[in-house]
Amino acid sequence: MVHQPRSQQRLSPSSDTADMTMLLAPRLAYFAGVARTEHVTRAAQEMNVPQSTLSRAMVRLEQDLGVDLFARHGRTVSLTPAGRTFLASVERALSEVERAAEEVRADADPATGKVAFGFLHTMGAETVPGLLHAFREDHPRVRFSLVQNYGEAMIERLRAGELDLCLTSPVPDAPDLVARRLDEQKLRLVVPADHRLASRRRVRLTEAADETFVTLEPGYGLRRITDDLCREAGFAPRVAFEGEEAETLRGLVAAGLGVALLPPPAVPRPGVVELTVTGQRAVREIGVAWLAGRPDTPPVAAFKKFLLSKRGQLLPT
Numbered sequence: 404m405v406h407q408p409r410s411q412q413r414l415s416p417s418s419d420t421a422d423m424t425m426l427l428a429p430r431l432a433y434f435a436g437v438a439r440t441e442h443v444t445r446a447a448q449e450m451n452v453p454q455s456t457l458s459r460a461m462v463r464l465e466q467d468l469g470v471d472l473f474a475r476h477g478r479t480v481s482l483t484p485a486g487r488t489f490l491a492s493v494e495r496a497l498s499e500v501e502r503a504a505e506e507v508r509a510d511a512d513p514a515t516g517k518v519a520f521g522f523l524h525t526m527g528a529e530t531v532p533g534l535l536h537a538f539r540e541d542h543p544r545v546r547f548s549l550v551q552n553y554g555e556a557m558i559e560r561l562r563a564g565e566l567d568l569c570l571t572s573p574v575p576d577a578p579d580l581v582a583r584r585l586d587e588q589k590l591r592l593v594v595p596a597d598h599r600l601a602s603r604r605r606v607r608l609t610e611a612a613d614e615t616f617v618t619l620e621p622g623y624g625l626r627r628i629t630d631d632l633c634r635e636a637g638f639a640p641r642v643a644f645e646g647e648e649a650e651t652l653r654g655l656v657a658a659g660l661g662v663a664l665l666p667p668p669a670v671p672r673p674g675v676v677e678l679t680v681t682g683q684r685a686v687r688e689i690g691v692a693w694l695a696g697r698p699d700t701p702p703v704a705a706f707k708k709f710l711l712s713k714r715g716q717l718l719p720t
Contacts, residue, residue, distance in 0.1 A: 430464045431493050433457055434472065438490045442479050514544050516702035521550040521557040521569035523624070525649045526689075528669035530718060531570070538709050545702045553647070554624040561694055567703045568710070572624040574690030582692040585710065586717035588666045590628070590685045591677040593652075595659045600678060607682040608664075612638040617652045617661040620645045628687050629664045635683055666718075689717060 436446040447454040472486035510517040522531050554571040574582045594600050619626040633640045643661050652663045657674030691710045
């Protein structure tokens with residue numbers, strides 16, 4: 404049998420990139436150690452591995468790559484041109500792995516770790532800042548990555564591993580999620596200040612059946628609740644404008660462009676009147692959700708426990 408020199412050996416073109424990674428990854432740190440010391444015995448001592456293990460690992464690495472990485476001179480070695488090229492990339496890769504390891508360790512630190520937290524736009528003015536302020540009284544150095552979005556988008560990011568927890572509405576019911584109801588918020592019919600109903604304090608939703616509505620876009624939890632409440636009242640809302648922010652909708656109402664079902668504002672807005680809806684349960688439930696089966700880091704576990712302790716105290720009515 405004729406053996407090809409290493410410089411002519413190559414892996415099969417059908418070899419998968421992932422297979423090559425699995426072959427090479429365990430040996431890269433060994434290679435960097437030998438390249439740094441240019442001495443197998445010294446490298447073995449520094450890395451606390453048997454010299455025979457290190458020598459075999461370097462031979463196998465060269466065989467897997469199909470190139471000579473070292474020129475051997477007795478007990479010492481020196482890098483070949485291919486070895487120098489390979490070392491530059493290996494050092495970058497090992498540095499990136501170490502950086503990633505330090506980052507995940509830091510994120511999991513009980514005192515200074517990070518929580519990726521999502522919440523609805525309507526909770527960003529007062530509710531979430533108040534929650535974070537209260538939580539940080541006992542956990543002053545925990546860091547937060549905050550994401551404001553509508554419910555379905557946050558659930559997608561939860562499933563993708565981009566969020567640890569999210570406050571959302573309606574409270575999701577899915578087998579891959581765990582969700583806990585925290586509070587509920589009464590919805591009001593918001594009308595322009597000069598509207599025919601503006602002199603009233605209470606109103607049945609059926610009285611707005613002929614009105615033009617301004618609502619959030621489809622996919623938003625509040626839009627689904629609005630459609631459901633109107634359906635319960637016996638009509639489908641005639642929608643003129645769709646938006647992404649509750650306060651934008653209030654502005655449209657103030658401009659006389661329609662009426663809206665909205666939670667209470669953080670700050671009263673001139674130009675509109677907010678009416679209590681009677682005759683049906685016009686509320687939105689707010690809950691916290693997380694991915695089932697995912698282990699919590701200490702900071703996530705602490706913030707989750709804090710949120711669950713706020714049942715019934717989360718929102719103004």
